[in-house]
Amino acid sequence: MTMEIEPNLLTDVGRRLRALRADQELTLEQLARLTGISAPALSLIETGKRDARLTTLAKIAAALRVPIRTLVEDPADAASTGGDAPAEGYDLGDYL
Amino acid sequence: MTMEIEPNLLTDVGRRLRALRADQELTLEQLARLTGISAPALSLIETGKRDARLTTLAKIAAALRVPIRTLVEDPADAASTGGDAPAEGYDLGDYL
């Protein structure tokens, strides 16, 4: 029951990224020039095979003119989480 | 006015992370055990000296029980961006 880091995180981010790029009708080559990130690297990220760094995601988000949040999080999930509240009330016991 | 990749992105993320950790009164050591990320690595991220990978941020967010968005984006900025709309209407000309 040890909640392990959502194995499809990278796949989901990749799917969203590809959808956004498709919306703006950009090729990997074009997005590569806009971001300074090579097309092969973008391909790996879109297919969920690469664990991109934060600044890499930021460059992509900037080029696509969307907030980073759009790449990183499922909009539906963002609503369910309520707002921003730290969740509170769960004790770590003496595990620490 | 050419918005260049926000040079203080890492610093901002670090500040938010440290604030969240302080709220839950966790030491770097404790967060390190919760995330599997070493305390020195966490320190570098919090001080904006390290460009963490997406899965690293995800592990931290999970341990702190907040959505990744909370670490990555300023809540004020999230409001100003409107919602999620791709911004549209800006032509790349024949730059591509």
Place this chain on the structure above:
DNA sequence: CGCCATTTTACCGATAAGGATAAGATGGCT
């Protein structure tokens, strides 16, 4: 079918992430 754009995969080299450990800072406390 062949061509061509787009994407994927595979290599290379440089740079950086991340764990481990240990050594300095920093700060609070008696």
Place this chain on the structure above:
DNA sequence: AGCCATCTTATCCTTATCGGTAAAATGGCG
């Protein structure tokens, strides 16, 4: 002042990102 917890910085090591290039899939379209 000393002690102690916490945080920072430094070093070494393994592994991964990322750009570049080139080669292989993939997919239209005539």
